[in-house]
Amino acid sequence: MRHGRFGTGSPGRTARTGIGAALAAGALAVGALAMAPAAGAVEPQSATLSFDCGSYGSGTATLTAAQDGTNATIEVSTSAIKAPIDIGAGAVKSTLTLTKNGSGTTDFTGNANPAIPAGGAVSTGPLKGTVASGDSLEGKSLTIVVLGITVTCNGTSAQTPGPFVF
Numbered sequence: 001m002r003h004g005r006f007g008t009g010s011p012g013r014t015a016r017t018g019i020g021a022a023l024a025a026g027a028l029a030v031g032a033l034a035m036a037p038a039a040g041a042v043e044p045q046s047a048t049l050s051f052d053c054g055s056y057g058s059g060t061a062t063l064t065a066a067q068d069g070t071n072a073t074i075e076v077s078t079s080a081i082k083a084p085i086d087i088g089a090g091a092v093k094s095t096l097t098l099t100k101n102g103s104g105t106t107d108f109t110g111n112a113n114p115a116i117p118a119g120g121a122v123s124t125g126p127l128k129g130t131v132a133s134g135d136s137l138e139g140k141s142l143t144i145v146v147l148g149i150t151v152t153c154n155g156t157s158a159q160t161p162g163p164f165v166f
Helices: 013-035
Strands: 046-052 058-068 071-082 093-100 104-110 121-130 136-146 149-155
Touching: 046 071, 046 136, 058 136, 071 093, 071 104, 071 136, 071 149, 093 121, 121 136
Parallel strands: none
Antiparallel strands: 046 058, 046 149, 058 071, 071 121, 093 104, 093 136, 104 121, 136 149
16 A cells, blocks of 8 residues: 555655755746846946036036836936025926937936035936836936026036946
8 A cells, every 4th residue: 555645656755856846946046036137227327427507517427327117217416516505305307318329319307306405516316217128328418497597418528438228
């Protein structure tokens, strides 16, 4: 009389083999996930670009990008524009225009700036936009509206180390 529930052989032998196979398959799956690139990863995650903002100044901006599926954000921090007075959080409306795939443009917009003290460098973002897999975006210009004043900053250098690739 056989006492094994899972077929022939000694009791539990098939169950142990099945569990071992499941563990091995699970380990392979975890290993494959660990080696796979992160979904929605943008490279590089940070880049710099020089801007000329006319009579408001000029300087370098740091752009920091993140991606979640087709949604992307870019935060901008620049020494090109200094706040003349204290500016409250959410008071700066910004539009970052980027060259898209070398021919067209796309805009990232928002007004989620942190509070900026008088004399402090302007930071804005996250600015929100939509991307597709493989999109290559490079900063072109930044328009900032604060206290009813519009400041347009035009890029004067290539984005370093290169365009964002989503």
